[in-house]
Amino acid sequence: MNPFSITQFNEYVSKKLNGDPNLKNLPLIGEVSGVSTSGGHMYFSLKDENSVLRAVIWRSNISRIDTSLIKNGSKIVALGDISAYARGGNYSFSIRMVESFGEGDLAKEYNRVKKLLESEGLFSREHKKPIPRFVKRIGVITSDTGAAIEDIKKIITSKNDYADIIIFPTLVQGIGSPASIIKSIETANNYSKSVKCIDVLIIGRGGGSAEDLAAFNDEDVARAIFASKIPTISAVGHESDVSISDWVADARAETPTAAADMAAINTFELREQIARNEQELKKSIAYKIKMERNNIKIQREHLIHAMSGKIREMKLNIDKAVITLKENNPTNVLSKGYALVTKNDIVVSDMSNIALDEIYTIVMADGSFEAKTTSKTQN
Incomplete structure (x- = not known):
């Protein structure tokens, strides 16, 4: 057996594909998904319900094409050639002309669910629960093997050494993913109610194609998020991706990393x-x-000053009173040659109280004596 090298095989297949006239000027119909640009070229996928084909519009053809038709969810008819790339061992559809064919199936379903839930009020601000500022426990509903969960754990642990992270491993794309997401939401709420309270619930996944993110546009998933008693943060895909779960959740984060940053306060x-x-x-x-x-x-100095002034004033008043008392002291009056007439220790100050032949005590400054009245003269 004489084996071929990988290069030889890829070059052979590439020549076959590039040289097949049946693969030239092909009109294909498909739904646009995963649009991106690089180096002036436009890359995306064309898909139907069963298959996906890589497509490209080279920079040299972009000026001749209405690129506004190339958007995720749109359905187009594209004219082009199959172009094989030997080194990469792959092929893509090189497009030269594009016509619109309407809205793709995924876009139709997205708009149907969005319109229905919006009409029922599931997106209304009045139903939004506030995201707690200080959380003790953060629940995460996502794949336990993807990059998203690692990013979430890294962000939370780098800024918060208080909150616990509880992961609910979930299938987030493909067949069965909507049911898996719904089950995880119910499990998280039951855990929060009966075991340990979960303060906030992050629901999401990393970036991907429209097909990869389709589970988060599911009507039943949206209703499960709305019914959650735990405040929810939807974090699906990249910044430009907006899913139904973003509309119905209590808060929307542009990425899982942003959701982690939103959920956990920086304890440091x-x-x-x-x-x-x-x-x-x-x-x-x-x-x-x-x-x-x-x-x-x-205040103490003011009080002391006021009290000192009051004391001085009172002292002056006392001195004045003493002088007055001294001036009005009977003893002082008697020292001037006056006498005090008393009867049974009662001062007699009126001649009408003097009776004849009565004995009175006469008090002088240096002593006293008794006298008997023999006569009296009334002025």
């Missing part, structure tokens, strides 16, 4: 902020105490 930054706030509070309290002490000192 939070601790630093708390420490800064604590220092600022201590400084503020110390400053307040200092100001209050100064204020108390000033």
Whole structure:
């Protein structure tokens, strides 16, 4: 046996394909999916219900084609040739002309579900549950083997050392994926209710073609997300991908990475902020105490000054009272040669109270004596 090299085989197949006249000027009908551009060329897939064909519009042909017809979900009729690439061992459909053929099946179903659920109010803001700011437990519904789950775990653990991550392994594309997503949503809600509370639920997957993301446009999946008692974040595909789950979930993240960032607060930054706030509070309290002490000192000085003034005033009043008492002291009056007449220790100050032949006590400054009245003269 004389074996061929891979290069020889690919070159042979390439020549056969490129040289077959039946594969030239072919009109093909298909639904556009996975549109991208690179180097001025446009790449996408044409598909029907059973097969997918890689397609390309080379930069030299783009100016002759209405590229607005080339969008995900649109159905087109394309004229072109089969072009084989020997080195890569693949072939694609090189397009020279495009006509519109209407809306593709996936796009039709997407618009049907979107219109129905929107009319029922499932997208209304009033039904959106707030995403908690401080979460203790984050549930993740996605494939446990894809890149999305690794990105989610990496983002959460890099910024948050408090929240737990609970993964619900889920089939997120292909046959059976809608049922798998619905089951995981129900399982997460039952777990949250009966085992440990889940604060937020991330539902999604990484990027892919329209077919890969189709499960998240399923009507039953959308209704399961809406019925979730746990606040939900939809994170499907890339930034430009918008699925039905994005519309019905409580919040939408552009990517699974963005969903992880949205769900988990940065506990490291939070601790630093708390420490800064604590220092600022201590400084503020110390400053307040200092100001209050100064204020108390000033108030004390004002009080002492006021009390000193009051004491001086009271002392002056006392001195005046003493002088007045001294001036009105009977003893002082008696020292001037006056006498005090008493009867049974009662001062007699009126001549009408003097009776004849009565004995009265006469008090003088240096003593007293008794006298008997023999006569009286009334002025």
